[in-house]
Amino acid sequence: MDKRDICEKVNTILGKVLEDISVPDGNDVDFSDRMNSIEFVTLLISIENEFDIEIDDDDFDMEKLSSVNKIADLVISYKEKN
Amino acid sequence: MMKDSYHRNGIVDLHMHTSESDGRDSVATVVKIAAKNKLFAIAITDHDTVSGIETALIEAKKYNLEIIPGVEFSVSYKPHIHILGLFVDYQDAELNRHLKKVTSSRMRLVTKAFRIVRNNGIDILPQQVKDDKGYVSVESLGEYLLEHQLLKNKQEMDSYLCSVWDEWKNCLPSAQECIALIHKCNGLAVLAHAKLLGLNDYELESLLVELHSYGLDGVEQIHPKHSEEDVKKLKNWTDSLGMFYSGGSDYHGKGGRDIMLSDRDEKIVPYSWVERMKAMLGKRI
Numbered sequence: 001m002d003k004r005d006i007c008e009k010v011n012t013i014l015g016k017v018l019e020d021i022s023v024p025d026g027n028d029v030d031f032s033d034r035m036n037s038i039e040f041v042t043l044l045i046s047i048e049n050e051f052d053i054e055i056d057d058d059d060f061d062m063e064k065l066s067s068v069n070k071i072a073d074l075v076i077s078y079k080e081k082n
Numbered sequence: 083m084m085k086d087s088y089h090r091n092g093i094v095d096l097h098m099h100t101s102e103s104d105g106r107d108s109v110a111t112v113v114k115i116a117a118k119n120k121l122f123a124i125a126i127t128d129h130d131t132v133s134g135i136e137t138a139l140i141e142a143k144k145y146n147l148e149i150i151p152g153v154e155f156s157v158s159y160k161p162h163i164h165i166l167g168l169f170v171d172y173q174d175a176e177l178n179r180h181l182k183k184v185t186s187s188r189m190r191l192v193t194k195a196f197r198i199v200r201n202n203g204i205d206i207l208p209q210q211v212k213d214d215k216g217y218v219s220v221e222s223l224g225e226y227l228l229e230h231q232l233l234k235n236k237q238e239m240d241s242y243l244c245s246v247w248d249e250w251k252n253c254l255p256s257a258q259e260c261i262a263l264i265h266k267c268n269g270l271a272v273l274a275h276a277k278l279l280g281l282n283d284y285e286l287e288s289l290l291v292e293l294h295s296y297g298l299d300g301v302e303q304i305h306p307k308h309s310e311e312d313v314k315k316l317k318n319w320t321d322s323l324g325m326f327y328s329g330g331s332d333y334h335g336k337g338g339r340d341i342m343l344s345d346r347d348e349k350i351v352p353y354s355w356v357e358r359m360k361a362m363l364g365k366r367i
Contacts, residue, residue: 038104041218045197045218049207060189
């Protein structure tokens with residue numbers, strides 16, 4: 001799976017989490033201010049389920065995962081580790 | 083009627099949640115419904131966050147509604163208790179540092195709970211819990227699993243999630259720390275829904291005495307789950323310790339506790355209680 005496919009899947013998940021109201025219109029757009037903590041958790045759990053990874057406690061930071069590209073990079077780094 | 087006496091007899095609701103924590107309604111909606119219910123003042127008391135206060139203050143100007151900045155703290159105690167901070171300086175740096183830490187732990191532990199469940203062969207997405215329960219938390223996940231018979235009973239649920247609960251308790255402040263923090267940011271500390279703690283009268287009275295010794299200022303008497311008998315007992319204990327009364331609906335929006343206090347209710351919280359709190363704060367300065 002390449003980065004473009006991962007971004008597409010992340011965007012689909014994000015659309016569900018944010019209920020399509022305020023989905024960012026670009027993979028570099030920071031969406032952290034559009035998301036409360038519960039939505040962030042929902043996003044992370046959905047990402048873990050979709051890509052079959054477990055995100056480390058150190059990466060539990062809204063600022064580190066605030067755009068589609070940042071999440072895709074994280075997923076790629078976890079996939080490489082596995 | 084003179085404006086002052088009208089104001090004094092006005093109804094307030096000092097315990098309300100929004101979608102900034104586990105409430106179903108946005109801050110703007112809660113403020114709008116409160117104004118429609120002819121409330122004079124409301125306290126926004128989301129769980130371990132003050133993120134909705136700024137919006138509430140802006141929205142409330144449209145309706146001439148008074149907003150009391152608040153927060154409902156999760157506190158480590160036997161059993162786990164909730165303490166409301168009312169009139170807190172919601173911009174206080176130490177308060178925000180504490181809340182950020184608790185929020186971060188909550189997020190980490192909710193994720194851990196879903197992971198445990200998934201690793202035990204139950205494939206469940208947060209979206210399913212959100213659609214069904216209205217919000218995503220360890221509690222709502224547990225309820226979902228039991229209600230959909232994905233687990234046999236509460237014991238099985240506890241066996242899955244006990245490590246999460248233990249870790250959660252370790253992240254929380256003690257009652258002493260919580261009350262000191264509330265006072266540090268110029269707020270008043272109020273024990274929330276005391277009768278929901280499952281304590282007998284002796285235990286509850288002892289708890290109030292202990293919390294009072296740490297500086298607890300008031301006790302929530304009016305709550306949807308408190309009976310008339312409960313209110314009487316709490317009033318006696320509160321009076322004997324020289325603390326004030328508080329009360330609210332613990333509003334969570336449709337699907338949760340969804341009845342806000344209003345002037346149509348038998349159980350009401352008068353504005354005079356807020357005035358007493360303000361007088362107490364005034365004496366501290």
